[in-house]
Amino acid sequence: MANTLSVTDSRVPNPVNQPVIIRLEDIFKVYGSGETEVRALNGVNLTVEQGEYCSIMGPSGSGKSTAMNIIGCLDRPSSGHYYLDNLDVAQMEDADLARIRNKKLGFVFQQFHLLSQLSALENVMLPMVYAGVNAGERRDRAAEALKRVGLEKRLNNKPTQLSGGQQQRVAIARAIVNRPVLLLADEPTGALDSRTTQEVLDIFTELNATGITVVMVTHEPDVARQTKRVVWFRDGEVVHSNLSPSDVGHLAAS
Numbered sequence: 001m002a003n004t005l006s007v008t009d010s011r012v013p014n015p016v017n018q019p020v021i022i023r024l025e026d027i028f029k030v031y032g033s034g035e036t037e038v039r040a041l042n043g044v045n046l047t048v049e050q051g052e053y054c055s056i057m058g059p060s061g062s063g064k065s066t067a068m069n070i071i072g073c074l075d076r077p078s079s080g081h082y083y084l085d086n087l088d089v090a091q092m093e094d095a096d097l098a099r100i101r102n103k104k105l106g107f108v109f110q111q112f113h114l115l116s117q118l119s120a121l122e123n124v125m126l127p128m129v130y131a132g133v134n135a136g137e138r139r140d141r142a143a144e145a146l147k148r149v150g151l152e153k154r155l156n157n158k159p160t161q162l163s164g165g166q167q168q169r170v171a172i173a174r175a176i177v178n179r180p181v182l183l184l185a186d187e188p189t190g191a192l193d194s195r196t197t198q199e200v201l202d203i204f205t206e207l208n209a210t211g212i213t214v215v216m217v218t219h220e221p222d223v224a225r226q227t228k229r230v231v232w233f234r235d236g237e238v239v240h241s242n243l244s245p246s247d248v249g250h251l252a253a254s
């Protein structure tokens, strides 16, 4: 651990300042109370600009998923401010949060969280049901999203009839079908082999190239290296907010 702090943050040059899409200000998250109290986040400050492709790394238990759940409006901070696309979401009502999640955000998790009784197409259509899109358009847009991830021949397959990598691609199609501004992924390649990992990363790179901001948690330096910026967590804090992806090997080995 001793050399962890010796790696200096190197700001990835960004000549054009983009609008800020994520701004976390002094975010604390405390679970439980008294003897069982856990400070999962301990004053996190983080800014991500529109169009970035970041990875979040750090040891197990350092607060990465807790931070992602707050960024994704699945959970609220105990204190602090969170501005998502300039909206102060930390204080919002549940119904408003759900609407923002559905409209602005897409999620991908390590375990794909597909509904097993539904086909790929039906899984991808679901977020549009909540968004109030009519049935015909739902079908067209779901098919288009599945084509975008290379699954146009698998529309009617159920999750059990698909490989792990294909299931994750269905999950990505579901995450992008409402055209989110921000795609969040918590260890999306954790359950995949190296070939399917690369397929998923190629899709993220393509989505980012079309302007979607992508933030991904990963334990794997090889995965982080394919992003443009690395944020490093330790003990509920951001200890490096802007590492160059080529520096992650040093930290991961320490």
Ligand SMILES: Nc1ncnc2c1ncn2[C@@H]1O[C@H](COP(=O)(O)OP(=O)(O)OP(=O)(O)O)[C@@H](O)[C@H]1O
Pocket (backbone or CB within 6 Å): 031, 032, 038, 039, 040, 058, 059, 060, 061, 062, 063, 064, 065, 066, 067
């Ligand atoms: N619902 C919960 N109740 C109590 N403690 C929790 C809860 N969720 C997380 N924690 C604790 O908060 C801390 C941060 O957890 P978190 O899941 O954010 O870590 P992580 O960096 O994502 O770890 P990993 O790499 O293992 O996924 C840990 O100490 C964890 O035990």
Ligand SMILES: [Mg+2]
Pocket (backbone or CB within 6 Å): 064, 065, 066
């Ligand atoms: Mg986690």
